[in-house]
Amino acid sequence: MTERPDTTPPPPPLPRSPVNEEELLPQLVSHLREHRTKLRQEWAARIQGAGLLHAMTPQEMAAETTSVYDNYVEVLETGSVEALQRYARDLSERIIPRGVETHEVVGIVLLLRDVLARSLFEKYQRDFALLNRVLDAYEPAANRIANTVAVSFVDERERVIRQQQDSIRELSTPVLPVRERLLILPMIGVLDSERARQLTEQLLTGIRTHRAKVVVIDITGVPAVDETVANHLVRTVDASRLMGASVIITGLSPDIAQTLVTIGVDLSKMDTIGDLQGGLEEAERLLGFSVTRGDGTGTM
Amino acid sequence: MTGPKLVSILRQGDWLIASIHTALDDSQMLLFRNDLVEQIGRHRSRGVVIDVAALDVLDSFGANTLRTIAEMARLRGAETVIVGIQPDVAFAMVSLGMDTGDVPTALDLEEGLAYLGRPTGARSRGRRDAAG
Numbered sequence: 354m355t356e357r358p359d360t361t362p363p364p365p366p367l368p369r370s371p372v373n374e375e376e377l378l379p380q381l382v383s384h385l386r387e388h389r390t391k392l393r394q395e396w397a398a399r400i401q402g403a404g405l406l407h408a409m410t411p412q413e414m415a416a417e418t419t420s421v422y423d424n425y426v427e428v429l430e431t432g433s434v435e436a437l438q439r440y441a442r443d444l445s446e447r448i449i450p451r452g453v454e455t456h457e458v459v460g461i462v463l464l465l466r467d468v469l470a471r472s473l474f475e476k477y478q479r480d481f482a483l484l485n486r487v488l489d490a491y492e493p494a495a496n497r498i499a500n501t502v503a504v505s506f507v508d509e510r511e512r513v514i515r516q517q518q519d520s521i522r523e524l525s526t527p528v529l530p531v532r533e534r535l536l537i538l539p540m541i542g543v544l545d546s547e548r549a550r551q552l553t554e555q556l557l558t559g560i561r562t563h564r565a566k567v568v569v570i571d572i573t574g575v576p577a578v579d580e581t582v583a584n585h586l587v588r589t590v591d592a593s594r595l596m597g598a599s600v601i602i603t604g605l606s607p608d609i610a611q612t613l614v615t616i617g618v619d620l621s622k623m624d625t626i627g628d629l630q631g632g633l634e635e636a637e638r639l640l641g642f643s644v645t646r647g648d649g650t651g652t653m
Numbered sequence: 654m655t656g657p658k659l660v661s662i663l664r665q666g667d668w669l670i671a672s673i674h675t676a677l678d679d680s681q682m683l684l685f686r687n688d689l690v691e692q693i694g695r696h697r698s699r700g701v702v703i704d705v706a707a708l709d710v711l712d713s714f715g716a717n718t719l720r721t722i723a724e725m726a727r728l729r730g731a732e733t734v735i736v737g738i739q740p741d742v743a744f745a746m747v748s749l750g751m752d753t754g755d756v757p758t759a760l761d762l763e764e765g766l767a768y769l770g771r772p773t774g775a776r777s778r779g780r781r782d783a784a785g
Contacts, residue, residue: 557740592743
């Protein structure tokens with residue numbers, strides 16, 4: 354929760370009239386507290402009218418609007434957005450998986466701002482100068498709240514996206530021990546330079562942690578490679594050799610084979626075998642395993 | 654010799670185990686080379702393990718010297734294996750176009766000794782590294 358403390362922009366300079374500011378805000382807050390039920394209902398009605406938040410049930414909406422309202426008024430009172438920030442982040446965490454969109458969240462907060470502003474207009478309509486001062490006090494704080502909520506929501510979304518990207522990246526280059534001292538790396542999808550770099554890192558650390566002697570990299574699922582990636586692959590194989598492991602590459606598609614030959618990558622030191630099965634057999638041979646089918650167990 | 658802190662050369666039966674404990678400058682590297690090759694003759698060693706696990710960098714002069722040591726050792730009748738190259742070092746070396754030439758490499762000391770023909774200590778303990 355405290356990972357990004359700087360998400361709220363610094364408060365804008367508030368052009369308040371110094372004399373009345375101390376009294377105005379409490380007055381305003383107590384007005385909003387007093388009419389809490391009515392204003393909240395009006396707000397909820399406007400949310401429904403605008404067709405926002407249909408992902409939520411009416412009960413959920415009532416609960417959320419109440420707590421948003423209370424938080425809102427509290428921020429107006431204290432001027433501190435930290436609690437709201439926390440609340441907004443929690444709220445985002447809850448509602449993002451439900452498919453609530455950014456425009457909805459921002460729209461809702463702006464609606465509340467408008468509803469409250471209207472009630473202030475109504476209350477102070479007789480005294481225009483006073484209304485002006487009230488709005489001077491209200492508007493910057495209200496804008497700050499809208500800002501905070503929107504930023505928290507977007508931050509939370511970005512955090513979710515980053516997390517997903519990380520897990521995709523992690524899953525995309527698994528290092529799997531199949532036998533003692535034998536690793537396989539099945540690669541699926543386009544190998545760009547970022548993934549190639551990651552492959553190297555995972556492979557080399559994998560060799561050390563698993564004390565691997567033979568590694569089979571299967572690239573059956575890789576549609577294409579470019580020169581950079583091919584060279585990177587060669588370097589990875591060399592680096593593995595320096596760590597005492599031999600690498601077997603399997604499943605080169607005809608297209609990749611042609612690319613590699615055309616761009617002239619030196620693969621003479623690479624051990625390549627047609628498919629993963631052949632690669633594993635070769636690896637077992639290198640490690641001294643011999644696999645035989647037991648009598649009566651195979652029904653093939 | 655450069656003193657025991659930088660490099661240690663231990664005799665283990667027919668093998669010599671040379672551990673480099675810290676980055677060596679060029680002249681220390683040459684001292685190490687001369688000392689090691691001299692000891693091969695003195696102990697009539699048949700194999701040398703050079704352990705570089707403590708190094709987080711290996712420059713081209715260092716890699717070259719290791720190759721030279723291996724070749725000199727071969728001429729003096731001992732086989733050399735380099736062990737313990739760290740992942741970062743390995744990748745940096747190949748990125749810079751360096752390698753160990755024909756010198757074999759192994760993961761760590763244990764692997765290196767297994768490569769040379771037998772594990773540490775008596776032959777009866779050899780089963781442990783049957784796969785190696």
